[in-house]
Amino acid sequence: MALVGLVMMGFGLYRGELAVVFKKAVNICLECIGIG
């Protein structure tokens, strides 16, 4: 099962999902903090 996770992570990285995660994480998420 762990291997499935690793493969999925690799596929996600290949697809470029990391950029979406990074962009979301380095900008203040106004929805998350209750502004909006």
Add this chain to the structure above:
Amino acid sequence: MQGKIYKGKLKNLCVPGLNCYSCPGAVAACPIGSLQAVIGNWNFKFAFYVAGLLILIGALIGRFVCGWLCPFGLIQDLLNKIPFPKKIKSFRGDKLLRKLKYVILVVFVILLPLFWVDIMGQGSPYFCKWICPVGTLEGGLPLVLLNRSMRSAIGWLYAWKNLLLAANVFLSILIYRPFCKYICPLGAIYSVFNPISVFQYQVDNSKCTHCGACARVCKMQIDPSQMPNHPECIRCGQCTKKCSTGALSSGCLRKMDSKPQKAFACSAESIETHREN
């Protein structure tokens, strides 16, 4: 503290527990927030990277994350230590309410970001926006306090989130880890892996006297002697500490063949064979 958030490369990674990435102290990303961000992105409709990471962590340690690695779990633990005249261990409806976290996972984390999209096809992080008290505590409160421009932007949503946070804080004093039990979608994900993770709890039936001490000490209202890897178990280890016979253990263990009747019969046979010889 300047009311800014960390913007370095570590934010490519997700922490295993629930820690809002808008917290000034956060150095990595929140897995649930990241999941919604990718699912809601117009380019992707499934988050392989984040889902893969959660499967990896779950497959290795299950809800050990809840017991030992989640900051909001720690906060609830500390709040529960505050004395209160009437602490609630269990109540009618507790079992049904524990299913709510799975509904929240499916509806607010997966379906809403996927289908409730704007004109560009982007979904919002609806769990973070409408439910998550962690973002309010770790991000909302410090950032609004430290940023004048944010203070002027607060409205009904901020009030609602703070109300939810206050309710969580109060309930955490009354009930052990109410957020983990009833709300947390991350706990819902990891709970699926408890029965199959590499890290496991085991009961040695030859040592277990069924005294019930482990069940009495369990704050998640589980009987570890019956179901040591119950999905609700946060693997805090209190039961193994309490067990006086050492019947309960944890680790990366293979299944033990512990059948006391068979073992006894084998010994009796051996004695008979020895006598005959």
